[in-house]
Amino acid sequence: MRLPLIGTLKLRGRLTLYVTLLAVAPLLLSTWLGVGTTQKMMQEQVHEMLRIEAEGLKDLVEASLVERETSVRSWAEDALLRESLQRDSYAMSDNVLARLQLRYTTFTGLVLFTDDGRAVSASTPALRDSFAGQEEAVRNAPWFKAAQEGRFTSTTLTQEDPVFGMQVLHLAAPVMESRSGRRMGVLLAAYDWGQVGEVVKAAVARARSRKNESFALEVRTASGTVLFDSRGQEAWSIPNVVSEQAINGSEIPDVGDGWRFVALSDPEEVYATMNKLVAAIGAGAMGVVVLAALASLLVARSITAPISRLSQVVRRIVKEGDLTQKPDVRSNDEVGELARSFVHLVDHLRETTESLQRGTQVLTDTVAELTRAAEEEESNLTRQAAALQQTQVTAQEIKQTSEVAAERAGAVLMVATRAEELGQGGARALAESMNGFQTLRDQVNEMAEQISGLNERAQRIGGITQTVKGLADRSNMLALNAAIEAVRSGEHGKGFGIVAKEIRTLANQSIHSTGQVGGLLEDITQAILKTVELSEQGRVRMEAGMAQARTSGESIQALSGIVQDNMNAVRQISGAVSQQNAGINEIFSALTDLSSLMHDTMVGLQATQRVTQSLREVAEQMQHVARSYRV
Structure with missing residues (x-):
């Protein structure tokens, strides 16, 4: 079957097309396979890098939370705090909480509450006074109820605390009587959630060194609520963003179980090197195609030129009957043999x-x-x-x-x-x-x-x-x-x-x-x-x-x-x-x-x-x- 376009080409055009296809088709196929493999590998590398960053953030935050929770529980078992609640004398507890505040700067404040929600001792007197008259609000707070049940919660982390004036993680543990095991009060340690930014600084710096200015880390709840964003107020929304996430599992129980730690970046930026490489490979392939086409044209011209001269001689003999014409063909191939014949x-x-x-x-x-x-x-x-x-x-x-x-x-x-x-x-x-x-x-x-x-x-x-x-x-x-x-x-x-x-x-x-x-x-x-x-x-x-x-x-x-x-x-x-x-x-x-x-x-x-x-x-x-x- 004759194709509509190829059937109208002369021998030189068909030879050029066929030789170009024979030379270019394997190159284009190998280039396409190579580009596809390279893209896939680079995409896998990008996703692996983001996954590693998300896993690193998850491990850091998880370790920090476990450490903070352990510290709060151990503090709640301090004998001085129990004695202060038993005697209703809080000078010793104030000193204890003040020293802890000075030692652990990641906490913005520590407050000791009685079981009815009354703030009786704090790391600073001003902090204690801030909770004065808010007994009912404290009793109804999710963190307080969770502490009475002997667990931690992060439901209050999504909003700014009115007392501390910032976004804090309320780590509250019950203070129990050593002999009877009766709950006497609740110890609140307010973890400064802004400290997470210090944790992710190293990862962000590494991304900046790789010229990845759009790199960002997020901490989300299981429902998708954003708890932390390294971009702060300059958070951007990019369609088809490249992201990888790590989920805080329940293997090590902590308040962040179910959280999702997301590492993301702008695809145009993270794939810029890959796109440049693909463009360079494409340009090289096009250059090779052009060179192959020129070489094919030269080959076709060297083959068809003697045939064209022979055709002109035949056409002149047919039209004019001039048998004195002789084709000027000096090649030693089949065309030369045809001309001599x-x-x-x-x-x-x-x-x-x-x-x-x-x-x-x-x-x-x-x-x-x-x-x-x-x-x-x-x-x-x-x-x-x-x-x-x-x-x-x-x-x-x-x-x-x-x-x-x-x-x-x-x-x-x-x-x-x-x-x-x-x-x-x-x-x-x-x-x-x-x-x-x-x-x-x-x-x-x-x-x-x-x-x-x-x-x-x-x-x-x-x-x-x-x-x-x-x-x-x-x-x-x-x-x-x-x-x-x-x-x-x-x-x-x-x-x-x-x-x-x-x-x-x-x-x-x-x-x-x-x-x-x-x-x-x-x-x-x-x-x-x-x-x-x-x-x-x-x-x-x-x-x-x-x-x-x-x-x-x-x-x-x-x-x-x-x-x-x-x-x-x-x-x-x-x-x-x-x-x-x-x-x-x-x-x-x-x-x-x-x-x-x-x-x-x-x-x-x-x-x-x-x-x-x-x-x-x-x-x-x-x-x-x-x-x-x-x-």
Whole structure:
């Protein structure tokens, strides 16, 4: 199936396209696979880095919370705090809480509450006074209820504490009596949640050193509420942000169980290096594609340039018939072999064309000579036909004279009895008969000479016919050679093969026609010879008759008185005249046959002229074909 675009391209375009595809397709495939693998690896590295940062933050915060919770529980078991609650004297507890405040700066304050929510001791007097009159609010606070139940809660971390004026994590533990285990109060340690920012500073600094300005860390509750954001008030919202999270599990119980620690970054920034690498690889691949296309174009041009020059030579030979063109191809590959084979083909075609031109010229000259000979023969035959017609008229007159002589001989025979009385008249009649016989002999001699001339002309016609047959044989042999050359020329010689076949057909027709003409001329010659023989016999008989007539005359003059002898002489004369009449009839029939044969000869000559005309037309066609090429 031919593609719509590729099917319209020339050989150079298709070679360029195919070579480019063969060179570029593996490169593009490997580049695509390499880019995909590189992107995947770099994305995995980015996500692994973010995951590590999230896990690190989770571990730090979790360890800090566990440590703080342990500290608060241990503080709640301090004997001085229990004793202060038992004695309702809080000077010692104030000192204890003050010292703890100084030692653990991550706590913004420590407050000791009685079980009914009354603040009785604190790390600072101002802090204790801040809770004065808020017993009910303290009792209803989630952290206080959780402490009474012996657990920690972070529900109050999502909002700012009104007493401390900041976001704090209320770590509250119950203070129990050592002996009875009765709950006497609650110790509150307010953890400064802003200290988480100090924890993440190192991770943020590492990201900044990697030119990742958009790196941020978040702490979220299990429900998704943001507890901490390293960006502070400049938090941004980026669609399709790249993030990884670590969840604080319950393996180590603490107040942050279920929290999610998220490390995130802007994809444009975190993937900038990868995008630059992909762009560089793409640019390199495009450069390779361009170079491959240029190289393919050069290769295609080196292959198709000789073919183009060869095509131009072929096109010029086809349009202009100029066989002097030779392609300028110097390559040693298959194209060079094709060009050299084409040069040999053109040389062979040039030689064939030259031979054809020479052959057509010879054929034209031969046809011209044959035409002139036929015209000349036609003229001669016309003159012979006229002479033959005139001879036929003379023979008719001789026939009529012979018939008159026969009638007269009959009359002499009938009046033989009166020969004596008519001796004088018989002598005169005999003299007239002698004169008539002399005239008839002269006419018979003249007719014999004309028939002899006709025989010579018939022989000349036979010679011309043999010449025509020789020309036809030469044409047949020339056509056979042209057919052989046409077969050797292949596709380019088909036209010459058709012309050679036509010439062979015409030559065979000429041979057949000349054979027929030769047969007719042979018949004419035989008829002429027979006519000559009959004429000779008639002449002999006529000479005998004349001799007998002379004898009869002498007998009549010598024996004028002997009637019987005269009657015998008359009978001899009558027989001789009858024989002469029969001979003259045969001569007339022979002349009639000769006239018919002459007509047939004229018809055969006209057929020869038609064949000659056909040969002339074929020769002109061959000349036109041969002259269409310039050699």
